[in-house]
Amino acid sequence: MKRYRIYITAKQGIFDPAGVTAQEALANLDFAGVQSVRIGKLIELQANNDVNVEAVERMCQKLLANPIIEDFQIEEDEADL
Amino acid sequence: MKRYRIYITAKQGIFDPAGVTAQEALANLDFAGVQSVRIGKLIELQANNDVNVEAVERMCQKLLANPIIEDFQIEEDEADL
Numbered sequence: 001m002k003r004y005r006i007y008i009t010a011k012q013g014i015f016d017p018a019g020v021t022a023q024e025a026l027a028n029l030d031f032a033g034v035q036s037v038r039i040g041k042l043i044e045l046q047a048n049n050d051v052n053v054e055a056v057e058r059m060c061q062k063l064l065a066n067p068i069i070e071d072f073q074i075e076e077d078e079a080d081l
Numbered sequence: 082m083k084r085y086r087i088y089i090t091a092k093q094g095i096f097d098p099a100g101v102t103a104q105e106a107l108a109n110l111d112f113a114g115v116q117s118v119r120i121g122k123l124i125e126l127q128a129n130n131d132v133n134v135e136a137v138e139r140m141c142q143k144l145l146a147n148p149i150i151e152d153f154q155i156e157e158d159e160a161d162l
Binding site for chain 2: 001007008009019022025026029031032033034035036037038039040041042043044045046047048050051055058059062063064
């Protein structure tokens, strides 16, 4: 079995309202010094051994990410399963 | 400035409906071989240099994560800013 971690983040310049809200909430809770919060997604995908990183990239393009406004990065987890 | 990446995932055994839906949608799109999809959060936090990892951990406990059902892992990004 293979395991992939996919990191999905809003592209630079894309407004992230959830992140701004979290940043304001942190300030209200007296956590000082936080300058920016951006909230993206972390997807953990387990698949058969014949699913390669190119297939995972196609999954991101078609479904898991929104390539118009999001960047994604795929990492194969080498840990034994 | 310091930059932290926070990885938030559902604890083992906690049902992740969004992940199950994504997995089914991948199968419907003819992506074969995917055994499980779990969707968590990736938070990128920029803060002043006096914000240490313990402070970020408190932020997770109090606001950014839900420690009842989620695990979180904090990574300091060493890249120069």
